[in-house]
Amino acid sequence: MLRCLRVLPARVTRNFSRWCSNYVARMRFINRLKEDEGACLTALESGDVFLYHTLAPLLRKTQQGVFQLPLLPFKDLEGILNRLGKDGSMVKDSVLITCTEQNRALFCLDVGELDQQAVEKECGGNFVDLRKAFFTLRGEEAPLVARGQALLRWHQGNGFCSASGKPTTRNQAGSQRVCHSNGLVYYPKMSPVIITLVSDGKRCLLARQASFPRGMFSALAGFCDMGETLEETLRREVAEEVGLEVVSVRYSGSQHWPFPQSSFMVACHATVSPGNTQVDVDHEELEEARWFTLEEIRAALKLRTPPRNPRDQPPTIWVPPSYAIAHKLIREWVDDQEHPYDGK
Ligand SMILES: NC(=O)c1ccc[n+]([C@@H]2O[C@H](COP(=O)([O-])OP(=O)(O)OC[C@H]3O[C@@H](n4cnc5c(N)ncnc54)[C@H](O)[C@@H]3O)[C@@H](O)[C@H]2O)c1
Numbered sequence: 001m002l003r004c005l006r007v008l009p010a011r012v013t014r015n016f017s018r019w020c021s022n023y024v025a026r027m028r029f030i031n032r033l034k035e036d037e038g039a040c041l042t043a044l045e046s047g048d049v050f051l052y053h054t055l056a057p058l059l060r061k062t063q064q065g066v067f068q069l070p071l072l073p074f075k076d077l078e079g080i081l082n083r084l085g086k087d088g089s090m091v092k093d094s095v096l097i098t099c100t101e102q103n104r105a106l107f108c109l110d111v112g113e114l115d116q117q118a119v120e121k122e123c124g125g126n127f128v129d130l131r132k133a134f135f136t137l138r139g140e141e142a143p144l145v146a147r148g149q150a151l152l153r154w155h156q157g158n159g160f161c162s163a164s165g166k167p168t169t170r171n172q173a174g175s176q177r178v179c180h181s182n183g184l185v186y187y188p189k190m191s192p193v194i195i196t197l198v199s200d201g202k203r204c205l206l207a208r209q210a211s212f213p214r215g216m217f218s219a220l221a222g223f224c225d226m227g228e229t230l231e232e233t234l235r236r237e238v239a240e241e242v243g244l245e246v247v248s249v250r251y252s253g254s255q256h257w258p259f260p261q262s263s264f265m266v267a268c269h270a271t272v273s274p275g276n277t278q279v280d281v282d283h284e285e286l287e288e289a290r291w292f293t294l295e296e297i298r299a300a301l302k303l304r305t306p307p308r309n310p311r312d313q314p315p316t317i318w319v320p321p322s323y324a325i326a327h328k329l330i331r332e333w334v335d336d337q338e339h340p341y342d343g344k
């Protein structure tokens with residue numbers, strides 16, 4: 001980032017430093033809310049809450065037909081709960097998600113114990129499956145609903161201490177749970193996963209699991225074993241799933257992936273040597289894996305995803321949609337092929 005800043009005009013760097021100091025203040029504020037119960041409650045009372053019903057987020061359609069995540073001010077939500085015959089103090093069960101750039105704390109709450117349709121009517125929206133919400137929402141809202149569901153799911157599954165069997169209690173922010181009988185502290189869990197696009201210099205390797213939608217191919221992925229480095233996981237997964245030995249690895253980016261449970265996806269490009277490209281698929285894990293040319297990948301990227309006509313014969317090859325980190329890896333690979341790095 002600093003290297004980029006050197007070549008930016010002074011106006012841009014001034015704006016960046018203003019954004020940066022606001023960013024630092026926000027991050028410190030969020031961190032304080034995780035530690036200070038009183039400050040967190042005050043932030044909730046002047047903040048906004050978005051809702052789930054049994055882990056399905058509430059979305060609202062605007063007059064322009066765009067789906068949005070409705071943010072309900074604390075007082076409004078208290079009123080809604082009272083009208084639905086619930087004690088408004090239930091809002092205090094909300095879990096801290098973030099703080100907006102306008103410095104409003106943002107929380108989420110699962111109202112699964114209330115009648116779904118009654119809440120939808122009161123709030124003017126619909127509870128929809130997370131996968132659909134993730135598909136439909138724009139920009140920043142998609143990761144927010146994913147994060148909210150992951151945290152709520154974690155709370156719902158960690159009400160008891162695995163050592164004592166006694167109930168655990170959460171802090172106001174919902175960033176941890178404690179067993180008071182033995183002092184054990186539990187934090188939200190994610191499973192680290194490596195996802196990698198393997199290239200032989202001219203082609204890239206994509207695979208499909210039997211459970212994927214018809215025609216969809218993606219990068220190779222696998223969970224990290226205890227004690228492994230990411231590089232070790234990557235080399236092992238590629239060897240296990242397609243019988244190839246990786247010779248180089250380059251980090252690309254990461255993404256929280258909420259399906260089916262919370263994974264922390266770390267995306268990397270990998271290469272095999274051009275003389276070692278014979279694929280040997282582990283059919284326990286994968287239905288198919290094969291090399292794709294640049295032309296085939298360009299054609300797949302042009303398709304609307306998922307395609308309208310999944311029953312076509314023969315099936316069209318398509319790749320995961322733009323919100324999936326696999327898509328980013330595939331686009332980067334195409335860019336690399338079209339504009340190879342010349343080392344300068
Ligand atoms: N975002 C994307 O673009 C993208 C693309 C492909 C896969 N993925 C995700 O990557 C994840 C891993 O991919 P995979 O299924 O090929 O992994 P994988 O190759 O490691 O195989 C899955 C198997 O690993 C075992 N396993 C080990 N640790 C596990 C854990 N913590 N949780 C669940 N199972 C565990 C289970 O036996 C499971 O059946 C999946 O959750 C998938 O949804 C994301």
Ligand SMILES: [Mg+2]
Pocket residue numbers: 220221222241285
């Ligand atoms: Mg796998």
